Amino acid sequence: MRLKDLAASLGLSQTTVSRALNDYPEVSDTTRRRVKDAARKTNYRPDPRAMGLATGRTLSIGHVIPISTRHEIVNPIFADFIAGAGETYSRNGYDMVLSVVADVDEEQAYRDFASRRSVDGVIVHGPRPDDPRIALLKEVDLPFVVHGRAGSGDADYSWVDVNNRRAFERATNLLLDLGHRRIALINGNEKMDFAGRRRDGYLSALRASGITPDPALMSSEEMTEFYGYRVARNLLTSAEPPTAFLISSMITAIGVRRAVGEFGLRLGCEVSAVIHDDELSYLRNGEDVPIFSATRSSVRRAGEICAEMLLDIIREPGQPPIHKLLEADLTIGMSTGPAPGLDLARR
Amino acid sequence: MRLKDLAASLGLSQTTVSRALNDYPEVSDTTRRRVKDAARKTNYRPDPRAMGLATGRTLSIGHVIPISTRHEIVNPIFADFIAGAGETYSRNGYDMVLSVVADVDEEQAYRDFASRRSVDGVIVHGPRPDDPRIALLKEVDLPFVVHGRAGSGDADYSWVDVNNRRAFERATNLLLDLGHRRIALINGNEKMDFAGRRRDGYLSALRASGITPDPALMSSEEMTEFYGYRVARNLLTSAEPPTAFLISSMITAIGVRRAVGEFGLRLGCEVSAVIHDDELSYLRNGEDVPIFSATRSSVRRAGEICAEMLLDIIREPGQPPIHKLLEADLTIGMSTGPAPGLDLARR
DNA sequence: GAATCAATCCAAAGCGCTTTGGCTACCACG
């Protein structure tokens, strides 16, 4: 069923039918109703390609998903982020188009989106400080929202971010308050903006307590299970093992727990851990009582917010950049306890 | 840069330029080269909407991602499947368009893809026995490939599946060979086709060894971490606890391991476990030596195969359905050992 | 030398929609 057929079957022109369907005012209410009823009855859907050609809009949003060429890892938070964003798109009549490319081709993927004009806007994932994609997207004039920030100078583009610095500062303080002095930071790859901010929060809390950070306690890598396992093992066999871990992701924390278990230690007893929990739907932090004490922020919700913001920007171009800083909340779970060897009376 | 501009700048007609770019024969080699060079130099990309309108093809593949309304869970294997499929699409000049919808709207999402003709084909995820989507897609004549199978009668549509029955039969036999007699099956939701086949494999192996299956040892649910934890706890506190677990996913197995650890038991010693490992990139089963003994089959690879198959079907319509049954391989890791109380000499 | 043919190219139609620029009634107003 094409617009032409629908118009013919109603004895109307294409113009009128199109206007009726798109709620233009220059059509009588009775005609509009007649048209919409007929459209519903015949299950008519306008061809998005034709619509796009005529209007210039595509009613779709692009996401570039890089696959790291070395490890072939796809970021586990994508699934949930995309669930949140995708649902928002669907609700607003937008499609989501994904471009999965080797990370070395990532910029080209954005450039393609721009030059083909196949999407109305894009979301930028996993920004690094001074991320070149931001200049690129500004240059080609494609609306975008960044999930995260790209270093300082974040005023002139729109972003949605978690207050990573504050979250890790608070998490560190929680451990300090429990008497821990040797706190290991098992961070994500610090080439990523978010990981840098987390480190800053950790360092700032330590220094505020007069503790000199020990580089041996700090690590930074892609957040896999094995990374957590390996680093925790190494630290636990070291001369001065930490009494607590601050871990950047649930998955890495699972590796840490595995190592801790192999040493016959128990989380929350001999050794403590605080994690950052992205609230991934398939990896919940326990049911009622949290497995891990955690700073929490839903990545799914972040997806929704990014999507809404982007649609907003597309609908009303030319407005100043929008920023949204989400605060993570800190919940106490079963993985934290007072530092061992700490006389409770002394606390 | 539009086709018209490119043609004008070369002093050629649009026809010739279009044909040169699309490798039609009625264009001289020198002209073709001239055109392609100019296209590269000006970074010209044809507008996919216009192309689609003119050709009827869209050069994009649709995936419908349902969000379960109750648990709001997005299937964790999606990320890796989509990585595999998406990369294949990119390599072949196809886009991937995702439709994220509440699971109750799933059929409508496929119907929309069909009536708007916004994709050239779709992949069907997570089929249940007698899945209605298959009849639907046949009816609207949209090319598709099923990842998995939908019960019996799988001859008249194309699919890519893992031999789940055989995999779980072998895994069960491995445990039986180690002397285990009480083997718990912690299965996925058996409304799903794959989970039914896994149960069949488990039951078949038990019966072949003359063991009567104990319903108390069998569970079936969405494969979360907490599900594994809860079921394992219950089983371990029961009157006749199992000595081994057969677990449908890595994530669920992590929950089982957590429970096992809380009982002061060690996997591979007092209690054994075999899992099915989808080789998710962000949850590898150990680095060199596998954490869990496992039947393994890469879901990412499955994504690639599905994508290639679908593109094949789109390129050459009318060919008979294609089927691909992948065999999982069985690797021994650190989570299996002889049944406790078993005299090694008696083995 | 005329006819045939292959090799190259082009003008224009068409894909399904939106939107511009009318056109026709009809009514109100002075």
Next chain:
DNA sequence: CGTGGTAGCCAAAGCGCTTTGGATTGATTC
């Protein structure tokens, strides 16, 4: 009665591409 305005509709142009149906040329064949 003439003017102006408005409500409601339509024909046709145009979005950027592909493809049909020639046109033109130079070489080949009889």
